[in-house]
Amino acid sequence: MKIVAKPIDVIATFSDNKKPIPYKFKFFQDSGDKIEVYVDKIVTVEESKLAGIDTLIYTCESKVLDESRLYQLKYVIGQYRWELYKI
Template sequence: MKVINRSIDVITWTKDDGSIYPFKFRITEDSDERHTYNIDKILTIDEDKILGKPIYKYTCLIQMSNIQKICEIRYHKDTMKWSLFKV
């Protein structure tokens, strides 16, 4: 997987216990072109800390150019922001 680490917009659903699940995300390229990807399946959800700050790491399957790819998106709990970390 290639490291991208770009900010993304994410649509999620939340269970009654507070668990967050990403449903689809949108990324804006350098050319201001936007791409939206549905998350076909969440493979893993891990809690971690980066520089002492808590994050959730989601390893997911997405369709990109008609090819199924694995990506890692991250939710930064302290800033409540999402990023596409790897594809």
């Protein structure tokens, strides 16, 4: 997987005192095309501290452009921000 660290729009579900669960997200390719991806499977969720910032790293699997891909979504807890971290 290659680090891309692009900001994304995410629809996620939340439960009381639990981690957010991403449902789908949108991002723009370098060509400017908007891609919408449904999260088919969450493989792992890791709590991480990157440069002193608390994050959750989700390793997921989905169909992206008709191809099954593994990727990572990063949720920055203190900033309530999502990134397509690796793909």
